Amino acid sequence: MQTATVQIDSLVPDPENPRTHDERNLQAIKASLQEHGQVEPLLVQKSTNMVIAGNGRMQAMKLLGWSECHVVIVDVDDIQARKLSIQLNRSGELAGWDEATLTKHLQDLGELAAFDVEAMGFDSSELEQLVAAYGEETIALGMEPPPPSNVPKPPNAQGGEKPALGDGTTAPAPMPTSGVRMVQLFLNDETIDPFHLAVRKLAKQWNTDNVTDTVQQAVLRAAENLEE
Numbered sequence: 001m002q003t004a005t006v007q008i009d010s011l012v013p014d015p016e017n018p019r020t021h022d023e024r025n026l027q028a029i030k031a032s033l034q035e036h037g038q039v040e041p042l043l044v045q046k047s048t049n050m051v052i053a054g055n056g057r058m059q060a061m062k063l064l065g066w067s068e069c070h071v072v073i074v075d076v077d078d079i080q081a082r083k084l085s086i087q088l089n090r091s092g093e094l095a096g097w098d099e100a101t102l103t104k105h106l107q108d109l110g111e112l113a114a115f116d117v118e119a120m121g122f123d124s125s126e127l128e129q130l131v132a133a134y135g136e137e138t139i140a141l142g143m144e145p146p147p148p149s150n151v152p153k154p155p156n157a158q159g160g161e162k163p164a165l166g167d168g169t170t171a172p173a174p175m176p177t178s179g180v181r182m183v184q185l186f187l188n189d190e191t192i193d194p195f196h197l198a199v200r201k202l203a204k205q206w207n208t209d210n211v212t213d214t215v216q217q218a219v220l221r222a223a224e225n226l227e228e
Contacts, residue, residue: 003041003070008061011042011071012050019089021056024121029060031119041070043088045081052081053088103134 021029038061042054051058052074061069076084106117106127117127199214208214 001072003072005068006071008067008069010049011058012048014050014055017055026060028121029056030064033060033064038070041072044071044073046073046075052085099130100134103130
């Protein structure tokens with residue numbers, strides 16, 4: 001397979017392209033092209049210069065004002081070109097999503113950088129549905145620096161307890177975080193409160209005052225015990 005750089009205006013859109021590209025789809029393609037550039041060549045028939053696969057990308061490039069693009073030129077007849085047009089689009093369409101993993105990736109991206117969900121091809125309501133169904137509460141350790149000494153800590157950061165749970169017990173408030181390191185834990189409704197309780201017990205024993213340092217001590221001590 002060899003790629004070539006050609007003038008976009010020299011390419012012929014498929015006049016009978018069975019794949020449609022609405023405004024939302026084109027906006028998502030444009031967002032990807034703007035952020036990453038062209039990372040996948042268009043597939044072009046040698047004899048006609050017709051775009052077999054990548055018509056949506058070509059249209060988005062034109063909307064962005066691009067003049068050149070990368071292509072792979074294949075020497076196929078019209079029947080083979082049409083089969084490729086259908087098969088390449090259909091094979092991708094038949095793939096599914098592992099929605100729990102997708103949700104985790106979207107949450108991770110949202111934590112790591114400025115995040116425009118529509119640029120990924122999703123709208124805010126779809127993201128809300130995914131998070132509601134598959135999302136886990138994110139405990140970010142060490143993402144915020146400790147407050148200045150002359151600023152009082154909020155009640156929860158001082159170790160206050162949350163309101164009583166349905167079974168009459170109390171759920172622990174989150175502990176302060178370290179300003180040096182960052183670790184992320186993904187905890188669901190069943191594991192978050194036992195996690196905080198366990199961390200508080202260990203923090204009291206080891207005289208640590210934030211989640212990150214307490215977890216670090218737990219990992220180091222567990223490793224030492226394994227070596228012994």
